[in-house]
Every structure is written in C-alpha cells, then in structure tokens.
Amino acid sequence: MSKMTSTRTILRNKRLVSAAGAEFNSKRNYSPLPVDPLARFKKISQQSAPKVLITGSLGQLGRGLNSVYKYMYGNECVTMTDIVKVPSGATDVNNYHYLDILNTSAIEEAVVNKGIDTLIHFSALLSAVGEQNVPLALQVNCRGVENILEVARRHKLKVFIPSTIGAFGPTTPRDNTPDLTIQVPTTIYGVSKVYAERLGEYYNSKFGVDFRCLRFPGIISATKPGGGTTDYAIQIFYDALEKGRHTCYLRPDTVLPMMYDTDCMASVVQFLAADASSLARRTYNVTGFSFTPEEIAAAIRKVMPAFEIDYKICPIRQAIADSWPRSLDDSGARQDWGWNPEYALDETVQIMFALLQRETGGTTAPKVASA
Numbered sequence: 001m002s003k004m005t006s007t008r009t010i011l012r013n014k015r016l017v018s019a020a021g022a023e024f025n026s027k028r029n030y031s032p033l034p035v036d037p038l039a040r041f042k043k044i045s046q047q048s049a050p051k052v053l054i055t056g057s058l059g060q061l062g063r064g065l066n067s068v069y070k071y072m073y074g075n076e077c078v079t080m081t082d083i084v085k086v087p088s089g090a091t092d093v094n095n096y097h098y099l100d101i102l103n104t105s106a107i108e109e110a111v112v113n114k115g116i117d118t119l120i121h122f123s124a125l126l127s128a129v130g131e132q133n134v135p136l137a138l139q140v141n142c143r144g145v146e147n148i149l150e151v152a153r154r155h156k157l158k159v160f161i162p163s164t165i166g167a168f169g170p171t172t173p174r175d176n177t178p179d180l181t182i183q184v185p186t187t188i189y190g191v192s193k194v195y196a197e198r199l200g201e202y203y204n205s206k207f208g209v210d211f212r213c214l215r216f217p218g219i220i221s222a223t224k225p226g227g228g229t230t231d232y233a234i235q236i237f238y239d240a241l242e243k244g245r246h247t248c249y250l251r252p253d254t255v256l257p258m259m260y261d262t263d264c265m266a267s268v269v270q271f272l273a274a275d276a277s278s279l280a281r282r283t284y285n286v287t288g289f290s291f292t293p294e295e296i297a298a299a300i301r302k303v304m305p306a307f308e309i310d311y312k313i314c315p316i317r318q319a320i321a322d323s324w325p326r327s328l329d330d331s332g333a334r335q336d337w338g339w340n341p342e343y344a345l346d347e348t349v350q351i352m353f354a355l356l357q358r359e360t361g362g363t364t365a366p367k368v369a370s371a
C-alpha cells in the first residue's frame, strides 16, 4: 500500500468510525430529563423494600447505588461491604462491614445475620488492572462469582452480577452489538465476565436461582474509577477543572459506548424490580451514548472554551478499547422491562461539572461559553 493510499484509508476509517458513534446516537431517543431526576426511583419504590447486600460497595458504582436504595427505602435496606477502609468524610457510607468475597462462610454469615434477600455483586478487578494481575483477577472475578452464586442458591436469593462491553471481543460485530452474538474476549476481565454470565445462567436454569445480569458500557460518574479502559471519560473532568487540559491514553478517534451514573443506577433497580415473567433472558445489554475522546473534548469546550486535550497512547488500553464494541443494541431491555436512559453526552458534561464543582467547593468553576 502506498503512503498516500494508506493515509487515505486511515482517514476514511477514522471518518467511518466517528460516523458510527454519531449515527448510533442520532437514532436513539432519550427521555427528556424530568424536573426531579429522582422521580423514576420514586415510582419503583412503590414495591416492598428489598434487603440488599452490596459487595465491593466502596468502588465506583457501589456508593451511588447504596444512596439510591436508601433514598427509595430508608437506611436499613442496604448492607454495604468491601475489604477497604471507608474514606474519611464519606458521610453517605453507613451500615458498612468488612467482607472478603473469597470467604464463602463470611458471605453466608452476613446474609443470614442481616436477613438479606438480594445480593448485588460489585467486587471485581477491572480491565486494565486485571491485565496487570491475572491470578488475582481469576480469584476475585471467578472464585468470587462462584461463591456468590452458591450462597444465592443455598439461601434462595435474587442475585445481580454486572457484566460489561468487555465480555465481547474483536470478532464480535462492533456496531450496535446485540444481546446474543459472538463472545470471544481477549482480556482476562472479559474472559471472567463471560464465565460469570454463563455460570449465572446455569445456576438459573439448573437450580432456579433468580440471577440477573446487565452488560454495562463505561460508566461516567463523579466517583473515581477503579482501573478500567474507559476511566479517561471520568478523569477528563477532574483534569479539566484542575488543569484546564487532559492527556488521553486512547487515540482521538476511539469510539466507545458509555452511560451516565444515574442511568446506570436506574437500570439496576429497575431490572431487579422487573417481574421475572417479563424477562426473555437473564443477561441484557444496556447503554447510553457513544463518543470518541475528541468528541467529549468538544462537548467540554461548550462549557469550558479554553479546554485542551492531547494524546499519549497507552498500547495496552488502546488494544483493549479496539477489541470492544463501539455501540450496544439495548432494544431487548427497552422492550422487556422498559429500560430508557435519560442522559446524553451534553447533559452528562453539565452534571459532571456541577457535581465536581460542588466537591471542590466551587473553586474551579468552568467558564461558561457565551452563546
């Protein structure tokens, strides 16, 4: 291939890739944001309160879900567990206990003592850190899931185990990836998540365990991420406020699916509250919107015009991102249990700035662009 042809091919591919994200987003209908964004949770809370135990609850997703459940059903409905100390000043954390998910009898003890009926299993090693410590990833992600499912079987619990876009691989169709398709991931994280999906489905069909699983895209929240490939989409906001610039470890044209935190929490509580008879499967895709680093940078510039981005590619994370879907088809979840995300990219940028500014006491306000 001549140099000119190869440059043209790269540019064409780049345009196609970006077009894939833009076309996917333009076809999606987001619910208009309600005046009260918590109204959707109030509707679900008409049902009787579950007794929930969250593992890995001090990670990126656990604290947010704990707050949502407590908002819906009061302080006593969630038992938070993890193996790390509660960060100082974390006033949202209560009813917290040490629980190592590699210790089955400790899980069982907590379930019995607290009268738990629902296990939400968030403990895991994410994609980037998993590659750095494969034996530990196997322990936490595979042995942990085995232990959780066994306890769910013995005590007849409902159990939620999240999966991820990482459960797909380079041979999976990358645009609008359906619920049922090729799953040949190339990371230990992905391999362990396919195992969790399959084992959960097996426990459901063999033992009747009420296993439920959602494949999340990258989640954007105002809590620090735990070592994944999509983490840049959070770090970019911290850097914008602290330094006005971000150095991204992914190529500017890397399209990945993402979802804002509140939509993620809503998907979990809504899916767990859904009547089992409405579920055609136990593992569903859910997603928000897709973008590239250069597109999120452009969205940030709408509120912070001087924001700058440059690129220092991390080959490991880039290879992982290149093996993942660019967008997910979540029509099954929409059809079967009424899934409907509310946040698109611009709303996510607005809320992330608002939340992080509140955290930093408003000292690093973005300049609002004049219309």
Ligand SMILES: NC(=O)C1=CN([C@@H]2O[C@H](COP(=O)(O)OP(=O)(O)OC[C@H]3O[C@@H](n4cnc5c(N)ncnc54)[C@H](O)[C@@H]3O)[C@@H](O)[C@H]2O)C=CC1
Pocket: 055, 056, 057, 058, 059, 060, 061, 062, 081, 082, 083, 084, 099, 100, 101, 102, 121, 122, 123, 124, 125, 126, 140, 162, 163, 164, 165, 215, 216, 217, 218, 219, 220, 224, 225, 226, 227, 228, 230
């Ligand atoms: N954050 C994201 O973008 C996405 C997350 N997910 C899944 O959602 C779940 C939660 O993710 P995050 O909160 O982001 O992860 P995280 O890495 O922020 O938190 C995981 C937690 O697991 C705990 N943990 C590790 N070893 C443990 C052990 N032996 N016993 C008990 N706890 C242990 C850690 O201390 C940590 O607090 C994971 O299963 C992850 O695969 C799926 C797709 C996207």
Ligand SMILES: CC(=O)[C@H](N)C(=O)O
Pocket: 126, 127, 128, 163, 164, 165, 166, 189, 216, 217, 218, 219, 227, 228, 229, 230, 231
């Ligand atoms: C998409 C995920 O599962 C996670 N955020 C990761 O990047 O590892």
